[in-house]
Amino acid sequence: MCPVDWTLRSAVSSDVEVVAELRATVMRADLERLGRYDEHRVRQRLRDSFSLWHTSIIEIDRELVGCVTVRPSEGRQWLEHFYLAPHQQGRGLGSAVLRTVLERTDAQDATVSLNVLQGSAARRLYERHGFVVEDQDPIDVFMARPPGGPLSAPGRGGAGGRVWW
Secondary structure, rough: OOOOEEEEEEOOOHHHHHHHHHHHHHHHHHHHHOOOOOHHHHHHHHHOOOOOOOEEEEEEEEEEEEEEEEEEEEOOOEEEEEEHHHHHOOOOOOHHHHHHHHHHHHHOOHHHHHHHEEOHHHHHHHHOOOOOEEEEEEEEEEEEOOOOOOOOOOOOOOOOOEOOO
């Protein structure tokens, strides 16, 4: 159960640098473990692919605590840049946000794809919500979830938030 009230709002240009810093913080341990951390590159990759049109900012009490991007490509929706501030992880917020995103993509009858770093704890979150491995390499695991897949494992609840899409 997500114990907080959260909202999603559309990203604005002033969010880019805040999200780039969030990405660097959240991904650092996994990228270091894989020997891939570069303090400039981790931020620049976000800047280069940031989409105001497809990105939503996760807020609690008007504070940016995360983001999620859902971008159409190759006949499916790609879930990208799903980051939560470390102090918000492990509290049900990620499940609540992901469930909201998947309800929307299910309504569009869309398959959702993503990639997650090898060994990342986030993989368990995605598996609980019906994502399965399609392919993998030494760095990434590529996963997909067909429309209408499970929204979460049985017994996992969560309070919703307001969505501004």
